[in-house]
C-alpha cells in the first residue's frame with residue numbers, strides 16, 4: 001500500500017503508547033497512579049453541564065454549526081479580552097475551534113507553504129513539530145533552557161531563518177516547564193516578528209492556570225497586527241473531552257485559518273458552544289478555585305521532591321512540574337522503573353523534544369493523597 005511518507009516518519013503519539021504499557025503493568029496486579037497526561041481530574045463547573053443540557057432544547061441545535069462559531073460565544077471572548085488584557089477585538093478577529101489542537105494544526109497550512117520554515121520552541125508540546133512535518137513545513141527549533149527561565153534567545157535565531165520563517169509558535173504558560181510569559185520577552189518577540197513579517201502565535205492553552213497575583217499577559221496586548229493567540233476551555237474549566245477552544249487576533253490570519261478549517265470540518269456541536277459560553281461568562285470563581293487546588297498540590301509535590309533530593313524548575317503556571325532525572329539513570333531507565341516497579345506514570349522529557357532528555361514531567365492532575373503516595377515512593381536511595 002502506498003501511504004504518505006510523512007506519516008511513515010511520524011512518531012506514535014506518546015500518550016497512546018503509554019496506555020498500552022499501563023495496561024500491561026496493571027494486568028500484573030500493580031496499582032497505577034498516572035501523573036503523565038495533562039487531563040484534569042477535577043469536574044467542570046456544574047453550571048456548564050446545566051447549560052449544555054438546556055441547549056439541547058434549542059431550535060436547530062442538531063444542525064451543522066457555522067464554522068466560525070456562534071456569535072454569543074465570540075462576543076463573550078471579546079469581553080474576556082477587554083476585561084483581562086484591555087484588548088479590543090471585533091467579531092472577525094475571533095474563531096471558535098474544536099479544541100486548540102485542531103487550530104494549532106490548521107494554522108500551519110493557513111500561514112505556510114510546503115517547505116516553508118516555522119520557528120518552534122524546544123522542549124514543547126509534541127503536536128507543533130508533528131503537525132509541521134505532516135503539513136510539509138520545516139521546523140527550526142529555538143532552545144528553551146533553565147538559565148534563561150525557559151525563554152528563547154531571539155538573537156541566536158539565524159538571520160536566514162528569520163528572513164524566511166512564516167510562523168513562530170510560543171507557548172506561555174509553558175508546557176512542559178511551567179514558565180509564564182514575562183513582559184520584556186513579550187515586547188521583544190512581538191518586535192522581532194513584526195520586523196521580519198513572521199506570524200506570531202501564542203498557544204495559550206494554560207492562560208488561566210497561573211499562580212495568584214501574577215499580572216495576566218497576552219501577546220495581543222500592544223497591538224494585534226501579525227499576532228494570534230489560542231485559548232482553550234480544556235484546562236481552565238476542566239473540559240478536555242468537550243473539545244472546545246478559540247483563537248483571537250489579526251483578522252487576516254483568522255480569515256486564512258477559517259478558510260482551512262471550513263474546508264476540513266464544521267464548527268463544534270452547538271450545545272457545547274453554549275456550555276463554553278456559560279463557563280467564560282459566569283464561572284470565573286471556578287478558575288480561582290482550581291488554581292487554589294493546583295497551588296496546594298504543587299507545594300506538596302515540591303516539598304516531597306526537595307526531600308528526595310530531586311531537582312525541579314519552580315514554574316508559576318500550568319499544573320506541571322519539570323524535573324531532572326536523578327544522576328545515574330537515563331531518562332527511559334528512570335521513567336520505566338517508576339512505572340514497572342512503582343506503578344507511577346510520569347512523562348519522559350524527550351517526548352517534548354531532544355532537549356527534554358534528562359528531564360521528566362509530573363502532571364498534578366490527581367488528588368493530594370495520590371500525589372503524595374506516588375512521589376513518596378520515588379525513593380532515590382533504594383532506586384540506586
Ligand SMILES: Cc1ncc(COP(=O)(O)O)c(C=O)c1O
Pocket residue numbers: 038098099100101102125171175203205231232233234240243244245
Ligand atoms: C501546550 C498545549 N497546547 C494545546 C493543547 C491541546 O488543548 P486542547 O484540549 O484545547 O486541544 C495541550 C493539551 O495538553 C497543550 O498542552
